[in-house]
Amino acid sequence: MATQAPARKWIGQSIPRVEDPRLLLGRGEYVTDLVLPGMVHAAILRSPLAHARIASIDASKARSLPGVLAVVTGREIKELTNPMPDFGPDPSKHTWWVLATDKVRYMGEPVAAVVATDRYIAEDACELIEVNYEPLPVVVDPVEAMKPGAPLVHEPLGTNVAYSRTFVFGDVERDFTEAEVVVRDHLRWHRSGAQPLETVGAVAQYNPATGMMTIYCNSVTFTFLLFLVANTLKIPSNKLNLIPCPAGGSFGSKFWAVRVPILAGMLAKLVGRPVKFVEDRIDNITTSDHHGSDRIYDVEMAAMRDGTLRSLRVKVVDDYGAYIQFGVGTHGNSLAQVVGPYKIKSVQYELYAVLTNKCQQGAYRGFGSEVTNWVVERMVDLVARELGMDPVEIRRKNFIQPHEFPYTIPTGNMYDSGNYPGVLEKALQLADYQGLREMQRRAREEGRYVGIGLISAQERSVFSSTEFWFWFDQPTGITSSPESVTLKMDPMGNITATLYSQAFWGQSPETMVAQVVAEEFDIDPSQVSVIYGGSAGGLPATGPGGSRFTIMVAGAIQGAARRIKEKMLKIASHKLEVAPEDLEFAEGKIRVRGTPERAMTLQEVAMLAYLFKLDLPPDIEESGLEADYTFDHPYTTMPAPDRKNLGVFYPFVGHACHIAAVEVDIETGQHTFLKYVAVHDAGTVVNPRSLNGQIIGGVAQGLGTAMYEQYVYSPDGQLLTGSYMDYLIPTAMEVPKVEIGHQETPSPFTPYGIKGAGEGGRMMTPAVVSAAIEDALAPFGVRVNEVPITPEKILRWIEEAQAPRP
Amino acid sequence: MADMHAIRVTVNGLPYEATVESRLLLADFLRDHLGLVGTHLGCEHGVCGACTVILNGRTVRSCLVFAVQADGAQIMTVEGLARDSQFHPLQEAFRDKQGLQCGFCTPGMLMRAYEFLQENPNPTEEEIREAIAGNLCRCTGYQFIVEAIQDAAARMAVASR
Numbered sequence: 001m002a003t004q005a006p007a008r009k010w011i012g013q014s015i016p017r018v019e020d021p022r023l024l025l026g027r028g029e030y031v032t033d034l035v036l037p038g039m040v041h042a043a044i045l046r047s048p049l050a051h052a053r054i055a056s057i058d059a060s061k062a063r064s065l066p067g068v069l070a071v072v073t074g075r076e077i078k079e080l081t082n083p084m085p086d087f088g089p090d091p092s093k094h095t096w097w098v099l100a101t102d103k104v105r106y107m108g109e110p111v112a113a114v115v116a117t118d119r120y121i122a123e124d125a126c127e128l129i130e131v132n133y134e135p136l137p138v139v140v141d142p143v144e145a146m147k148p149g150a151p152l153v154h155e156p157l158g159t160n161v162a163y164s165r166t167f168v169f170g171d172v173e174r175d176f177t178e179a180e181v182v183v184r185d186h187l188r189w190h191r192s193g194a195q196p197l198e199t200v201g202a203v204a205q206y207n208p209a210t211g212m213m214t215i216y217c218n219s220v221t222f223t224f225l226l227f228l229v230a231n232t233l234k235i236p237s238n239k240l241n242l243i244p245c246p247a248g249g250s251f252g253s254k255f256w257a258v259r260v261p262i263l264a265g266m267l268a269k270l271v272g273r274p275v276k277f278v279e280d281r282i283d284n285i286t287t288s289d290h291h292g293s294d295r296i297y298d299v300e301m302a303a304m305r306d307g308t309l310r311s312l313r314v315k316v317v318d319d320y321g322a323y324i325q326f327g328v329g330t331h332g333n334s335l336a337q338v339v340g341p342y343k344i345k346s347v348q349y350e351l352y353a354v355l356t357n358k359c360q361q362g363a364y365r366g367f368g369s370e371v372t373n374w375v376v377e378r379m380v381d382l383v384a385r386e387l388g389m390d391p392v393e394i395r396r397k398n399f400i401q402p403h404e405f406p407y408t409i410p411t412g413n414m415y416d417s418g419n420y421p422g423v424l425e426k427a428l429q430l431a432d433y434q435g436l437r438e439m440q441r442r443a444r445e446e447g448r449y450v451g452i453g454l455i456s457a458q459e460r461s462v463f464s465s466t467e468f469w470f471w472f473d474q475p476t477g478i479t480s481s482p483e484s485v486t487l488k489m490d491p492m493g494n495i496t497a498t499l500y501s502q503a504f505w506g507q508s509p510e511t512m513v514a515q516v517v518a519e520e521f522d523i524d525p526s527q528v529s530v531i532y533g534g535s536a537g538g539l540p541a542t543g544p545g546g547s548r549f550t551i552m553v554a555g556a557i558q559g560a561a562r563r564i565k566e567k568m569l570k571i572a573s574h575k576l577e578v579a580p581e582d583l584e585f586a587e588g589k590i591r592v593r594g595t596p597e598r599a600m601t602l603q604e605v606a607m608l609a610y611l612f613k614l615d616l617p618p619d620i621e622e623s624g625l626e627a628d629y630t631f632d633h634p635y636t637t638m639p640a641p642d643r644k645n646l647g648v649f650y651p652f653v654g655h656a657c658h659i660a661a662v663e664v665d666i667e668t669g670q671h672t673f674l675k676y677v678a679v680h681d682a683g684t685v686v687n688p689r690s691l692n693g694q695i696i697g698g699v700a701q702g703l704g705t706a707m708y709e710q711y712v713y714s715p716d717g718q719l720l721t722g723s724y725m726d727y728l729i730p731t732a733m734e735v736p737k738v739e740i741g742h743q744e745t746p747s748p749f750t751p752y753g754i755k756g757a758g759e760g761g762r763m764m765t766p767a768v769v770s771a772a773i774e775d776a777l778a779p780f781g782v783r784v785n786e787v788p789i790t791p792e793k794i795l796r797w798i799e800e801a802q803a804p805r806p
Numbered sequence: 807m808a809d810m811h812a813i814r815v816t817v818n819g820l821p822y823e824a825t826v827e828s829r830l831l832l833a834d835f836l837r838d839h840l841g842l843v844g845t846h847l848g849c850e851h852g853v854c855g856a857c858t859v860i861l862n863g864r865t866v867r868s869c870l871v872f873a874v875q876a877d878g879a880q881i882m883t884v885e886g887l888a889r890d891s892q893f894h895p896l897q898e899a900f901r902d903k904q905g906l907q908c909g910f911c912t913p914g915m916l917m918r919a920y921e922f923l924q925e926n927p928n929p930t931e932e933e934i935r936e937a938i939a940g941n942l943c944r945c946t947g948y949q950f951i952v953e954a955i956q957d958a959a960a961r962m963a964v965a966s967r
C-alpha cells in the first residue's frame with residue numbers, strides 16, 4: 001500500500017500545461033507535419049460496396065500514371081504481409097488482412113493502396129483502378145445476422161455469431177424469485193465513434209541494407225506487443241522501431257490502430273522510399289477500425305418494494321462489424337462495474353458478439369463500460385418510476401457505503417475506495433436540487449417541459465490485460481500491462497524523463513510527469529524535461545487508455561526516482577559524513593535533517609556522480625544518475641477457471657454524480673440545457689484544471705453520443721453519415737456550461753492515491769441526459785430507451801405516447 | 807503537369823512566389839510548399855474549421871480555397887500570431903485557461919478568435935460561443951476556450967488602453 005504523504009507541493013496544483021506553448025505556436029509536431037528526404041505519399045482505394053466478391057482488379061492504368069511508384073492490391077497482399085494482429089476468438093476463421101483479399105466485407109474496406117510522388121497523384125491513381133465486384137447479399141442488422149441462413153460475413157466461421165456466452169455471478173435465480181418488483185426494458189445504444197480531429201497517420205522508412213523499419217506514428221501504444229506488428233510486416237521483431245508522435249486526439253481510437261502504420265511500413269519496404277500515409281476524414285469515418293459499441297439490450301432488474309436493488313439480468317447483442325480485433329474486451333469493461341455503485345447481489349450477463357457488414361469496433365472513451373453505466377442508470381430510474389421514488393432516494397438507499405471498501409462486486413472485480421453518498425450530497429448542493437425541482441414545478445404549471453436528470457455511476461481505471469481474454473475458457477492470455485520510464489538527472493541537476501508509449505493524446509502526460517518528478521525530488525517542475533523514446537531502445541509500455549496513464553507513470557517515476565535518490569544519498573552521505581537516513585531531499589538540495597544549513601545542492605551531487613568517480617563512495621560501481629523502472633499493474637488477480645469470478649482486473653474505481661436540467665420544445669423536439677453539474681471523485685487529483693478539462697471534454701462527447709452522433713448504415717450497408725455534414729459533432733452552441741465539483745477519496749493501492757479520470761465525462765453524460773429528457777417528457781409518460789435522442793425520436797415518442805391504446 | 811499558375815502571396819508579412827497547380831488547396835500550399843504546418847486539416851470538407859486562416863482580413867477555410875485564389879493576398883496563419891517569440895494575448899489566455907488539450911483545433915480556433923475580437927472586443931459568453939460555433943473542438947468541450955477568449959479580450963483591452 002502506498003503511504004500517503006501529509007502535504008504535497010506539486011501534486012494538486014493547477015500548473016499551466018507543459019505541452020501548451022508549442023501547440024499554441026503551431027509547432028505540435030504531429031505525424032502529418034513530418035517530412036523525410038525522398039518521402040512519397042500513399043492513398044487507399046476504399047470499397048464502395050458493403051459486401052461483394054472481388055472478381056478482378058485492373059490497376060494497369062493507375063500504374064502507368066506519371067508519378068505513381070506502386071499500386072498494391074489484395075492479390076499481392078499475402079506475399080507482402082501476414083494477417084493483421086487479432087485478439088479475437090479464433091482469428092483463423094475471420095482472418096483480417098491489411099487490404100481486402102477475396103471479398104470486401106464493409107463499405108470503405110481498403111482494396112488497394114497507391115504510392116506516388118504526391119498525395120494528389122496517389123488519389124488520382126486510385127480513381128484509375130478498375131475493380132470488378134460481384135455484389136453479395138448484405139447483412140447490417142445484427143439480429144438478422146444471428147439467424148440461420150443469414151449471409152455470412154466470414155464463411156469459414158459458419159455463423160455470424162463470433163462469440164456467445166452466458167455468465168452468471170451470484171444467485172440470480174434466488175434474487176429474482178424473491179424480488180417484489182421486476183422491471184424490464186429493451187434498450188438500444190447506437191454506434192458512434194471517437195472522431196479525433198486528427199486522423200491516424202504514419203511515416204515509414206525502411207533501410208534494405210540493415211533491414212531496419214522505422215515507423216513514426218500517432219496511433220500505437222502497446223510497445224511490448226509490437227512483435228505482432230513486425231510479424232504482419234514480415235520483419236524480425238528487433239528490426240522495428242516505432243517512434244511515437246503526439247496525437248491530435250484519440251479518445252481511445254489510437255491505442256492500437258495498427259492498419260495505418262502497417263500499410264505505410266509495407267509500402268515503404270516495397271518502394272524503398274519513406275512513405276507517408278495519413279487517413280483522410282472519410283477513411284477515418286468509414287474504416288478506422290475503431291467504431292464504438294453498437295448494442296441491443298434486453299434487461300431485467302429485480303428489486304424490493306422498499307427500493308432495494310437485488311439483481312440484474314442482461315441479454316446483449318453487440319454488432320461488432322466485419323471483424324472483431326479485440327474480441328469482446330469491451331464487455332470485460334462492462335463487467336468491471338456492471339452493478340454500478342450499488343449493492344446489487346447478482347448478475348446474469350448473456351452476450352452475443354455478432355459480425356455484420358460494417359466497419360469493425362475498436363476503442364472509444366469508456367470502451368463499453370459507458371454503455372453499461374447508461375443501461376444500469378436507465379434501469380434504476382425505471383425501478384424508481386415503478387415505485388414512485390425520487391431518483392435521489394433510490395440511489396441513496398442502494399449505495400455501497402464508505403466503510404465497506406475495498407468492495408468486491410459479484411463479477412469478482414474490486415472497487416478500491418469511495419464515498420458515494422458524499423459525492424451525491426455535493427452534487428445536490430452544487431445543483432441546488434430542491435431549487436431545480438421547484439423551478440420545474442413552476443415551469444410545468446406554465447406548460448413548459450422541463451426535466452431533471454440525476455445519475456450516479458462508476459469510472460473504473462487501470463485495466464489489467466486479463467480483461468481481454470477472460471471470456472475464453474482456454475487458452476490463458478497475458479497478464480502484464482506495464483508502464484515504464486527512464487529518469488536521468490544530468491550533471492546540472494536537471495531531470496529528463498523518457499516515456500515509451502504513444503503518450504500524448506491531448507491529455508497532459510508531460511505536465512503530470514513534471515509535477516510528479518518535482519514532487520519526488522522537491523524541485524521545480526520547470527527543471528523537468530519529458531521526451532518520448534522509440535520502441536527499439538525502449539522499455540515495455542502500455543500507454544494511455546482505460547484511464548491508466550497517470551497512475552502507471554506515477555508508479556514508474558516513483559520507482560526510478562527511488563533508485564536515483566538512493567544513489568544520491570549514498571554520495572551525499574559519503575561527502576557530508578552523515579548517515580543516509582539523516583538526509584532528506586528538500587528545496588532542491590540534499591540536506592541534513594534538523595540542520596538544513598548542512599546541505600549539498602542536487603547539482604553538486606550530480607556533478608560528483610558523473611565527473612568525479614574517485615570522490616564516490618567505493619560501493620558505487622557506476623558513474624551517472626540514470627534509472628529505468630517498469631511499473632506493473634499494482635493490483636490484479638487471475639479469473640477463476642469456471643469464470644464465475646473474473647478476478648480483480650479494473651480496481652481503481654472513481655465515481656461521479658451528474659445532474660442536468662433541460663427544457664424540451666415539444667413542437668420541434670429541440671432541447672436546451674438549463675443546468676449541468678458534475679461532481680467527480682477521482683482520488684487524489686494531480687492537476688485540477690486539466691482534470692476539469694477532461695471532464696468537460698468528456699461531457700461534450702457524451703452529449704454527442706446521447707443526442708447527435710451516429711454512424712448510420714442503410715439496409716444495403718452504405719454509411720449515410722460519412723462526413724461531418726451528417727455525423728454531427730457538438731459545437732460550442734450545443735455543449736452546456738458544466739459546473740464541476742470534486743471529492744477526493746484516495747485509492748489505498750495507487751501512487752499518491754490517484755485514480756484514473758480520463759473517461760468519466762463520457763461515461764456519465766448519456767445517462768443523465770436520457771434521464772433529464774425522460775423527466776421533461778414525463779407528462780406524456782415517454783420512456784427514453786435509445787440513444788442518440790434525436791429531435792425526430794422525441795417527436796415520435798410523444799406521438800406514440802399520445803396515440804390511443806387499443 | 808497541366809494547368810500551372812504563378813502566384814504571389816504575403817504570409818505573416820513575408821512575400822512568396824510559387825508556381826502551383828490550379829487544384830492545389832491553400833491549406834496544402836501553406837503546409838507542404840511553405841512549410842507552415844501550424845495550419846491543420848481535420849476534415850478537408852469545410853466543416854471542422856481546423857484549417858482556418860485569415861485571408862485579406864477575413865477568416866477562410868483553407869481547405870475550401872485554392873492556392874491560385876489567394877494570388878495577391880495577405881494571409882495570416884497561427885505562425886504569425888506571436889511576435890519575436892512573445893505570445894499574443896490570445897495565446898497567453900489560452901495557456902492560462904487551458905483552452906486546449908490536443909492542440910489540433912487550436913490554430914484554427916486562434917485565427918477565428920483573433921478575427922472575432924477585432925469585430926467585437928468585449929463579447930459575452932453567448933456571443934463567443936456563437937462566434938466559434940463553426941470550429942469543432944473534440945477535446946475541450948469549449949468551456950475553457952470560451953473563458954480564454956473572454957480573458958484575451960480583457961488583456962487586449964488593457965494593452966490597447
Ligand code: FES
Nearest residue numbers: 848849850855869
Ligand atoms: S479541414 Fe478545413 S474545415 Fe475541416
Ligand code: FES
Nearest residue numbers: 907911943944945
Ligand atoms: S484541443 Fe483537441 S480538438 Fe480542440
